[in-house]
Amino acid sequence: MARGYMGKLLFVDLSTGELKDDPLDEALCKDFIGGYGIGARILYSRQKGGVDPLGPDNTFGVLTGPLTGTPATFGARYCVVGKSPLTGSWGDANSGGHFGPHLKFSGYDGVFFTGISEKPVYLLIDNGKAELKDASQLWGKTTYETEDTLETQYGPTAKVISIGPAGEKVALCACIISNRGDAAARSGIGAVMGSKRLKAVVAKGEMKVPVFDLEAANNLRKEHMAEGKKFLEYFGVYGTSGHGDTSAHSGDTPVKNWGGVGVVEMPDVSGLNKEKMVANLDKRKGCWHCPAACKASLKAGIEYPYPAGAHRLEYETIGAFGANCCNTNAESIAMANHLCNAYGFDTISGGGIIAFAMELYEHGIIDKKDTDGIDLTWGNPDALVAMTEKIVKREGLGDILADGVKIAAAKIGKGAEKYAVHIGGQELGMHDPKASFFGERMTMAMYHMDATPGRHTTGFGPSQFMQYVNSAAGLCMHGGMAGNPPKYISGFLKAVTGWDRSMEELLRCGERVAIMRHVFTLREGDNPLKRFVHHRIPGIPPQTEGPLAGVTRDYKAQAYWNLGALDWDRFSTKPGLAKLQLLGLDDIADELWPPSERRPAFGPPPGR
Numbered sequence: 001m002a003r004g005y006m007g008k009l010l011f012v013d014l015s016t017g018e019l020k021d022d023p024l025d026e027a028l029c030k031d032f033i034g035g036y037g038i039g040a041r042i043l044y045s046r047q048k049g050g051v052d053p054l055g056p057d058n059t060f061g062v063l064t065g066p067l068t069g070t071p072a073t074f075g076a077r078y079c080v081v082g083k084s085p086l087t088g089s090w091g092d093a094n095s096g097g098h099f100g101p102h103l104k105f106s107g108y109d110g111v112f113f114t115g116i117s118e119k120p121v122y123l124l125i126d127n128g129k130a131e132l133k134d135a136s137q138l139w140g141k142t143t144y145e146t147e148d149t150l151e152t153q154y155g156p157t158a159k160v161i162s163i164g165p166a167g168e169k170v171a172l173c174a175c176i177i178s179n180r181g182d183a184a185a186r187s188g189i190g191a192v193m194g195s196k197r198l199k200a201v202v203a204k205g206e207m208k209v210p211v212f213d214l215e216a217a218n219n220l221r222k223e224h225m226a227e228g229k230k231f232l233e234y235f236g237v238y239g240t241s242g243h244g245d246t247s248a249h250s251g252d253t254p255v256k257n258w259g260g261v262g263v264v265e266m267p268d269v270s271g272l273n274k275e276k277m278v279a280n281l282d283k284r285k286g287c288w289h290c291p292a293a294c295k296a297s298l299k300a301g302i303e304y305p306y307p308a309g310a311h312r313l314e315y316e317t318i319g320a321f322g323a324n325c326c327n328t329n330a331e332s333i334a335m336a337n338h339l340c341n342a343y344g345f346d347t348i349s350g351g352g353i354i355a356f357a358m359e360l361y362e363h364g365i366i367d368k369k370d371t372d373g374i375d376l377t378w379g380n381p382d383a384l385v386a387m388t389e390k391i392v393k394r395e396g397l398g399d400i401l402a403d404g405v406k407i408a409a410a411k412i413g414k415g416a417e418k419y420a421v422h423i424g425g426q427e428l429g430m431h432d433p434k435a436s437f438f439g440e441r442m443t444m445a446m447y448h449m450d451a452t453p454g455r456h457t458t459g460f461g462p463s464q465f466m467q468y469v470n471s472a473a474g475l476c477m478h479g480g481m482a483g484n485p486p487k488y489i490s491g492f493l494k495a496v497t498g499w500d501r502s503m504e505e506l507l508r509c510g511e512r513v514a515i516m517r518h519v520f521t522l523r524e525g526d527n528p529l530k531r532f533v534h535h536r537i538p539g540i541p542p543q544t545e546g547p548l549a550g551v552t553r554d555y556k557a558q559a560y561w562n563l564g565a566l567d568w569d570r571f572s573t574k575p576g577l578a579k580l581q582l583l584g585l586d587d588i589a590d591e592l593w594p595p596s597e598r599r600p601a602f603g604p605p606p607g608r
C-alpha cells in the first residue's frame with residue numbers, strides 16, 4: 001500500500017448493525033487519489049441509480065485524502081458524499097477542522113454508511129476498533145452540545161462530526177458540523193445523515209499516517225510557508241471575512257436576492273468592513289496544523305445573544321446573510337451563523353432562503369400572518385435572525401423554508417417560483433458569475449454544470465482538474481493562494497505517498513474524479529444542460545446600473561465550450577468513449593456507449 005493511506009475502509013449497515021472492514025484498493029488510490037474521488041467511484045459501483053436519497057439504499061460516506069493528517073500544508077480536510085436530497089443527484093461537501101486527520105489517526109481512510117438505524121446511534125472509532133453506540137440521549141441536542149458531550153466522554157484525542165436538530169428533522173439544507181462551526185455544508189448531506197438516524201461519528205486514535213519521505217515533506221512545508229508568508233499573515237487575521245464590503249459594491253457578492261445593485265441598494269456598507277468583522281474576535285484558531293489558522297472564535301455577542309466561542313464569520317456567510325439580504329449588521333450575521341452552526345444548517349442556503357422570503361414579503365406573497373408577526377423587510381436584522389431561528393428549528397413558515405427555495409416556492413405557490421433563485425435545486429454560492437471573478441469561460445459553467453449545481457468551489461472544465469486533485473488529496477483550497485499550488489500539490493503527493501507522478505498523470509486523476517462525479521449525476525437522470533437556471537444569475541435581462549450593468553453571461557456557450565474541451569457530448573453530456581477508454585474507465589465506457597451500439601471502427605478497404 002502506498003504511504004499516506006491507512007489502508008482501510010469501514011462499511012456500516014445501520015439497518016442490521018453490521019460493521020465490516022475492507023482493505024483500501026491501491027488501484028483506486030492511484031486512479032482517484034482519495035476523498036470525493038474514491039467516494040464517487042465507490043458509490044457509483046456499489047449503489048444503483050434512482051435510490052431514494054433519504055432511504056436506506058443511499059450511501060453516506062466520510063472520506064479523507066492521502067495528505068490529510070500529514071505535514072502537507074493545509075492537509076486537514078475530510079469530505080462527505082452521497083446522493084443529494086436537495087438536488088437529486090451527486091452530493092458532496094468538504095470541511096476542515098480536526099476530524100479528518102483524527103479519522104486517519106483512528107485507523108481508517110473512510111467510512112460508508114447504508115441502511116437506517118431503528119434508534120438514534122453514533123459511530124465510535126477508537127484506534128482501529130469501531131462500534132455503534134446509542135445516541136438517544138444526544139438526539140435533539142445542538143452540534144455544540146453533542147461535541148461537548150462526546151469529547152468530554154472520550155477525551156481530547158476524540159474528534160466529532162455531528163448533525164443538529166435540522167439534520168434530525170431532515171431539513172434538506174441541513175449540514176454536518178465539527179469544531180463548533182466548521183461545516184460540511186453543501187448538498188444537504190446533513191439530511192442524509194439525519195434520515196439514517198446517525199447523530200455523530202467520533203474518531204479517536206493515536207495511529208500515525210505513514211509518510212514516504214518525512215524530511216522532504218517537512219522541507220516542502222517550510223518552503224511553502226515562506227513563499228506564502230504574506231498570504232498567511234493576512235489570512236490569519238481576517239480569514240475570508242476581509243472583503244464583505246468591497247465585494248458588495250464591486251458586483252462580486254449578489255445583492256437583494258441576486259436582483260439588486262450594491263451601490264444603489266446599500267450605499268453604506270461600512271457595517272460589513274473587515275475591521276467590523278474582527279471587532280468581536282476572541283481567539284484565533286485553525287484547522288489541524290494549518291499555518292494560516294484563518295478561523296477564530298468570537299466573544300459573546302453584544303447586540304445579539306450568540307455565546308462566547310461561536311465561530312467567526314466566513315465570506316460566504318457574510319454575503320448570504322449580508323448583501324444578499326441588504327443587511328449590513330455584522331452582529332446579526334454572526335447570530336444567524338451561530339444558529340445555523342448549532343442546529344446544523346448550511347449558511348449559504350440559509351441566507352439565500354431568507355433573501356427569497358424577504359422578496360416574497362415585499363411582493364405580498366407572504367405577510368405577517370405567515371411569518372408569525374416577523375416584519376421581514378429587506379435589511380431588517382432582527383427579522384433575519386428571528387426567521388433564521390424558525391428555519392433551523394423547522395417552526396411555522398420555517399418548516400416550509402428549511403427544504404430550500406425550490407421546494408418552498410412550490411409549496412407556497414402564488415408565483416413564488418419567480419423569486420426562487422437556484423440552479424438544479426440548490427442555492428448558489430456568493431460570487432456572482434457576472435463579475436467574472438473566476439474567469440470568463442467558466443464563471444457560469446461552474447454553477448450550472450458541476451455535478452453539485454450551485455457550487456463555485458469545484459469548477460467545471462479542464463482548467464479545474466488540478467482543483468479536483470487538491471480536494472481529493474485532502475487539501476484546503478485556500479492553499480492555492482499561498483504560492484504555487486501545482487508544485488506543492490504534486491510535491492507533497494510525491495513526498496507522502498512515494499509515487500513520483502508527472503503533472504499529466506495527476507491531471508488525469510483530476511479528470512477521472514470529474515467524470516465519476518458527473519456520471520453519478522447523469523445516472524440519476526440529471527443532464528446539467530436541462531437544469532433550471534434562474535434568469536438573474538446569468539443576467540437575463542442585464543442589470544441597468546452598477547458595475548454589472550449590461551452584463552449577461554452566455555451560460556449555454558460556456559457549457560458548450562467546456563463540454564467540447566472535456567470531450568463530453570455536447571447534448572447528452574456523456575463523457576466521450578475515447579476519453580473514457582484513455583482514462584481506463586472501461587466499465588463506464590461500456591455503460592454509456594454499449595459495444596453493440598457503437599459504430600464499427602474503420603476496417604481494411606473493401607476487397608482486401
Ligand code: SF4
Pocket residue numbers: 074075076096097285286287290291292293294295476477478479
Ligand atoms: S486556510 Fe483556514 S480553512 Fe484552510 S486549512 Fe487553514 S485554517 Fe482551515
